[in-house]
Amino acid sequence: MLKFLYPHEYISSVFEMTADKIKALDIDTVVFDIDNTLVPYWIKVPDERLKAYFSSLNQAGIKTAVLSNSKEERSKVFCASVNMPYIYRAGKPGIKGFKRLMDKIGSEPKRSMIMGDQIFTDVWCGNRAGAYSVLVKQVSPKDELITAPKRPFEKIVIKMYMRYCKKHGGHYE
Ligand SMILES: [Mg+2]
Secondary structure, three states, rough: HHHHHOOOOEOHHHOOOOOOOOOOOOOOEEEOOOOOEEEOOOOOOOOHHHOOOOOOOHHOEEEEEEEOOOHHHHHHHHOOOOOOOOOEEOOOOOOOOHHHHHHHOOOOHHHEEEEEHHHHHHHHHHHHHHEEEEEEOOOOOOOOOOOOHHHHHHHHHHHHHHHHHHHOOOOOO
């Protein structure tokens, strides 16, 4: 039930998803959500640890990009400091923004991974697009007003997902 909302993987932090792990999945592109996936919503730019992480992926030949539902300014400022392509007001869980990003960077959904902190936006978008979806624990317990009401429902889906994983092993496929 609700399998279309289940991520392929659920991790505590983006740093767990190393270049080696990504390459072993035959994935060449990682699409990141920004808010509460990489940084809390009030932090404007990536810190040194994130910068080093992005370059470790890039050096391994993995493309990195941002897909955000926020306003242009948010992605623009964040991505400028790491020279990353982005799509803003992406309309996740719709997949138009995702497709636009794929065209922009010359990637294919089936060889791409989406990492995000929200089931109903990031994971659902990735699953619909045919990408590998990774749910990341939110970096801060503080959510924006628009996100907070969705969390209780997410918790229910995550519980179901965990139960499903216990039964069927780590991944849902
Ligand atoms: Mg987010």
